[in-house]
Amino acid sequence: MTIRFILNGDDVVASVEANKRLVSILRENFSLVRTKSGCLSGACGACSVIFNGAVSPSCLIPAFRVQGSEIITLEGFSQTDEYQDIVAGFSGAGVENCGYCDAGKILAAELLLEKTTRPDWEEFYNAFNGVRCRCTEPERLYAGILAAIEIRRRRIYGRSS
Numbered sequence: 001m002t003i004r005f006i007l008n009g010d011d012v013v014a015s016v017e018a019n020k021r022l023v024s025i026l027r028e029n030f031s032l033v034r035t036k037s038g039c040l041s042g043a044c045g046a047c048s049v050i051f052n053g054a055v056s057p058s059c060l061i062p063a064f065r066v067q068g069s070e071i072i073t074l075e076g077f078s079q080t081d082e083y084q085d086i087v088a089g090f091s092g093a094g095v096e097n098c099g100y101c102d103a104g105k106i107l108a109a110e111l112l113l114e115k116t117t118r119p120d121w122e123e124f125y126n127a128f129n130g131v132r133c134r135c136t137e138p139e140r141l142y143a144g145i146l147a148a149i150e151i152r153r154r155r156i157y158g159r160s161s
């Protein structure tokens with residue numbers, strides 16, 4: 001089937017099998033390889049994208065659902081100031097960065113930061129429920145989130161909390 005959708009702000013077309021997973025379409029048809037193919041069962045978050053405004057595992061989205069949708073991958077999100085806030089916060093807190101879980105970790109962080117500027121542990125834990133990071137313990141990730149919030153606050157308001 002031929003699918004048309006918006007990918008990182010561009011109108012795109014792809015010719016694919018109806019059941020081909022979005023993660024495979026992104027990697028094979030568009031070379032967007034920061035979307036990783038991990039568990040392929042919706043459990044690890046490595047394949048996360050923003051799908052019609054919500055962070056979603058692209059391994060669970062078949063091609064026929066992609067038709068007419070709007071998708072932002074980590075490559076697209078990395079062009080934003082919001083992305084820079086998060087990677088700077090993670091880096092400052094010593095969050096590991098092997099690349100495997102980046103899509104899940106960074107997009108989940110953005111979703112959390114959009115919801116609240118003071119996430120407590122429970123909000124953090126729930127936001128990262130679908131992300132399996134093998135390299136960084138949750139406490140360090142939480143510190144990275146708090147650091148990213150501070151960086152964003154300084155960028156927007158020019159002062160610390």
Ligand code: FES
Pocket residue numbers: 036037038039040041042043044045046047048057058059060
């Ligand atoms: S590969 Fe999609 S959630 Fe793990």
Ligand code: FES
Pocket residue numbers: 096097098099100101102132133134135136
């Ligand atoms: S940084 Fe390696 S899996 Fe998360």
